[in-house]
Amino acid sequence: MSMQDANAVRMSLILRLIGLVLSAGIATATVVLGVQQGMALQLVILTGLATLAVAAWVWRFLALQFIPRENLSLNEDVPLAEELRSGWKNHRYAIIGLGILATLFAILSVTVNGFFNIYTIISAAILLAILVLTFKFSRYMAQYRSSFIGLMVLAGLFSVGSMTVEGFASGGNVKSMLVFAAFLGLACVGQTLVALLGGLDLSVPFVIGSANVGLAYLLSLGVPSYLAFAIILIAGGLVGLLNGVLSFKLQGQALIVTLGVGFAIAGITQIATILGSQYAGSLFGAVPEWLSNMAAMNGTTLGMKFPAVILIWIIVSIIVILALRYSVYGRYLYALGVNRTSASRVDISERRYWYGVHVISGAFAAFTGALLLGWSGGGFIGIGDPYLFMTIAAVVVGGTSLLGGVGGYGFTVIGVLVLQVLTSFLVGIGLSFEWQQFIFGLLILPMVALYARSPHIRTQI
Amino acid sequence: MTDLAFEAADAEQKRPGDTSGIGLLIPISLLFALLMLAALRSPFLISASGFGSAMIVVAPLILATYALMATVIAGRGTVDLAIGPLIGFINVSLIQLTSLGMSQSPFVVFAFCLLAGVAYQVIMSLIIIFVRVQPIIVSLSGYLALTGINIVILPRPGGMAPQFMASWGFGTSIFSPILLIVVLATAGWLLFKRTAFYTHLRLMGSDERAAYTSGIPITKVRIGAHVISGIFAGLAAICFTALISSGDPTQGTNYTLSAVTALVLGGASLAGGRASVMGSLLGAVNIYLISYSLSTFNFGTLQSYVTQLSYGAILVASLLLTLALPHIQRRIHNFSPPLFFVALSVLGLGVALHAVFDYGDLPEAATAADAMLFAPLAFGEAASATGGLLTYWLAVAFIAITIPVLLRMLVSGAGRSNLHVAVYVILAAMILLLTFALSNAGSGVLSFMEVN
Numbered sequence: 001m002s003m004q005d006a007n008a009v010r011m012s013l014i015l016r017l018i019g020l021v022l023s024a025g026i027a028t029a030t031v032v033l034g035v036q037q038g039m040a041l042q043l044v045i046l047t048g049l050a051t052l053a054v055a056a057w058v059w060r061f062l063a064l065q066f067i068p069r070e071n072l073s074l075n076e077d078v079p080l081a082e083e084l085r086s087g088w089k090n091h092r093y094a095i096i097g098l099g100i101l102a103t104l105f106a107i108l109s110v111t112v113n114g115f116f117n118i119y120t121i122i123s124a125a126i127l128l129a130i131l132v133l134t135f136k137f138s139r140y141m142a143q144y145r146s147s148f149i150g151l152m153v154l155a156g157l158f159s160v161g162s163m164t165v166e167g168f169a170s171g172g173n174v175k176s177m178l179v180f181a182a183f184l185g186l187a188c189v190g191q192t193l194v195a196l197l198g199g200l201d202l203s204v205p206f207v208i209g210s211a212n213v214g215l216a217y218l219l220s221l222g223v224p225s226y227l228a229f230a231i232i233l234i235a236g237g238l239v240g241l242l243n244g245v246l247s248f249k250l251q252g253q254a255l256i257v258t259l260g261v262g263f264a265i266a267g268i269t270q271i272a273t274i275l276g277s278q279y280a281g282s283l284f285g286a287v288p289e290w291l292s293n294m295a296a297m298n299g300t301t302l303g304m305k306f307p308a309v310i311l312i313w314i315i316v317s318i319i320v321i322l323a324l325r326y327s328v329y330g331r332y333l334y335a336l337g338v339n340r341t342s343a344s345r346v347d348i349s350e351r352r353y354w355y356g357v358h359v360i361s362g363a364f365a366a367f368t369g370a371l372l373l374g375w376s377g378g379g380f381i382g383i384g385d386p387y388l389f390m391t392i393a394a395v396v397v398g399g400t401s402l403l404g405g406v407g408g409y410g411f412t413v414i415g416v417l418v419l420q421v422l423t424s425f426l427v428g429i430g431l432s433f434e435w436q437q438f439i440f441g442l443l444i445l446p447m448v449a450l451y452a453r454s455p456h457i458r459t460q461i
Numbered sequence: 462m463t464d465l466a467f468e469a470a471d472a473e474q475k476r477p478g479d480t481s482g483i484g485l486l487i488p489i490s491l492l493f494a495l496l497m498l499a500a501l502r503s504p505f506l507i508s509a510s511g512f513g514s515a516m517i518v519v520a521p522l523i524l525a526t527y528a529l530m531a532t533v534i535a536g537r538g539t540v541d542l543a544i545g546p547l548i549g550f551i552n553v554s555l556i557q558l559t560s561l562g563m564s565q566s567p568f569v570v571f572a573f574c575l576l577a578g579v580a581y582q583v584i585m586s587l588i589i590i591f592v593r594v595q596p597i598i599v600s601l602s603g604y605l606a607l608t609g610i611n612i613v614i615l616p617r618p619g620g621m622a623p624q625f626m627a628s629w630g631f632g633t634s635i636f637s638p639i640l641l642i643v644v645l646a647t648a649g650w651l652l653f654k655r656t657a658f659y660t661h662l663r664l665m666g667s668d669e670r671a672a673y674t675s676g677i678p679i680t681k682v683r684i685g686a687h688v689i690s691g692i693f694a695g696l697a698a699i700c701f702t703a704l705i706s707s708g709d710p711t712q713g714t715n716y717t718l719s720a721v722t723a724l725v726l727g728g729a730s731l732a733g734g735r736a737s738v739m740g741s742l743l744g745a746v747n748i749y750l751i752s753y754s755l756s757t758f759n760f761g762t763l764q765s766y767v768t769q770l771s772y773g774a775i776l777v778a779s780l781l782l783t784l785a786l787p788h789i790q791r792r793i794h795n796f797s798p799p800l801f802f803v804a805l806s807v808l809g810l811g812v813a814l815h816a817v818f819d820y821g822d823l824p825e826a827a828t829a830a831d832a833m834l835f836a837p838l839a840f841g842e843a844a845s846a847t848g849g850l851l852t853y854w855l856a857v858a859f860i861a862i863t864i865p866v867l868l869r870m871l872v873s874g875a876g877r878s879n880l881h882v883a884v885y886v887i888l889a890a891m892i893l894l895l896t897f898a899l900s901n902a903g904s905g906v907l908s909f910m911e912v913n
Contacts, residue, residue, distance in 0.1 A: 249784050255540070259718075260773040260774070260775075262773065263769050263776070266766075267771075270766040271766050396598055434610070434611075437608055440605050441602045441609060442602065445598070449592050457669060458673070
């Protein structure tokens, strides 16, 4: 059952009414909450409208998944033992999983002091409900399964976070989460496109660091800030082109080629920028007003109190998602990712697209690095380091296959948000950085395993 | 016998489609280029303690590269990014367990390290096989988890390595237990290459579907590859612990990048199915020589960035050279890596001797036989500028004659399974010369260091 067929079906009146009432209720709740927190009026109205639209759309989307399905035929009378046995056979994994979770919860309650309180029980219940819902519904979704699971995980994390961490759902924390998500999301644009072709661009963190230091250097030389920004973007694109040209013939080892290029670029940038200065590795200088306003936490956009980088990320996301979905370039990209040979038969130039995605990747990495300068105020080469694994993790957790041809930027946006909320949650419950990293590493596997499992070898013959 | 029969015999001896030889062309050339540069820049390398300390430093990298190689051959793009953190993990947990009172006998320590490596790798292989997540994601998650837990286990560098390792890290002599580990590991790998299991592994790496349909138990083979990788990771961790003789939660992480680079430099395909033990060995040594040569130049504050830059540039360049291999192969039909190695060794030895030889002492120090051997080199009066120049040109002439002769032998002897007698003679002579140079240079460098 594909999307297009579902759109043709009209919903019954009662379903539409329920949806309308439901979304209106959610929107009202949002507005009431916003007014209570004393936010600006125009922001409250905007949020209310957006919530209304989103809730209505989600209701429609979910409801349409079920309409055309015929009711499953009812079982005939079977003996109780038989019924139990078949029930166990059908649901054994779910039952075993629930048992393990319950045991874990019991052990934690007994061992950790102060663990057993009303908030933990409620958040555990929420998590459980989301898990059950996810498994129940995800089988009905073929195309958007990963994004559905991602959204559910996001909702679960967010509700558990606001339940257990003081001030998790406050405006300030949400804003800071969105700013960091915007940096990560912008860095992931190129990574997603490259992954759609079946490559990986490991030069992203080095380009981010180099752009960061390079922009600070150009500004300290007295280059006009807009010009310097443009130069950095173009330089990033050129590095991307270099990546593309060098790795085109070596696509199996593109990972290593881009890593090598990244290393070289980071080295060159630092040699060029600190030649003759004794402060190796970081540069300080005056960051222009508009840049820090754009990226710093206390920046404003059109009079509203959030930095422009969030808005930029939203606009970029919409453009990329639409372009991938509806433009010829986007469709050709998928065609190439799925099957090179057949794509070349219909005259799609593999070389041009390979170069193209790498140029975009380099330019967006440089863009992120330049924005991070506005955020931090000083150039530092190591600022990109966390992005090496975070970009890949966001792409993978979102549901884009690293083998190419499956996924999209919309998935990556969800992946970015999930990772960001998770980080914020782990920080909130007071874990140190190394524990965060440990749990992060352990959680990536099950998240990916939920939907990105490859088929068994015997089905590939 | 007719020419035709000769050709048939040649074809029989040279397995068709065997391209492993030509793949070693680049690592060997790079090795000697770097070796000569290093010897000229810092003659300390060509001495007993220089070799010894180089061996200690390079051993963990060699073993980490072997560990990586086992899983890379298994295919599906299994580049185990977690190899560095795994070495760090075994290191810090060994140090902490020792301080908690675990037995320090070598047997227990070795058993612990190998078991820890194998256990981790087996878990990874089970996830790859049964959860069916892409290996690169599994290794990514392992990287993050292990990097985090290492700092939890040992927050900052410190602790003491087990007693028996204390003397391993000095690196004052060539023949140390570390060398023994590396030699045994290499020999073990070469023996492993002769098993049917290895053939299965290569087949699975190059085409998993074909392997499955031809009845190879791919699950077992994949687990086996990871077990072998775990063993080498454990050995690498032991050498790493001996090198730093303490625990360090972050240092081990660097081995991931170096080992991947070494593997690629050695001509392995990250896509699977193709990797050679000699290539990996040479690749790891090359990585060490690159950083060693760079450390002899003084870039001041730029040092680490220049290293970073050249690392990246060499990595990309060596990958691009693998693209040129088919073209080179079309030109050179017969190529014998051992002979090429020997030919370049002569050149390298000449340079090394030139670097460490104390020309001023020659008339007194040399015995009659040595004087005869080095007669062309010592022809001019050592102290005068013209004499030095003459020596130099004579050495160049000697090399210029030797190299073409060897190259000729290299091409003509490539197809044969056993080498020319001349090669053995030259090899023996070289080993003798090297021993001589080492015994001389060791004392020379030591006295030089005392003066400073």
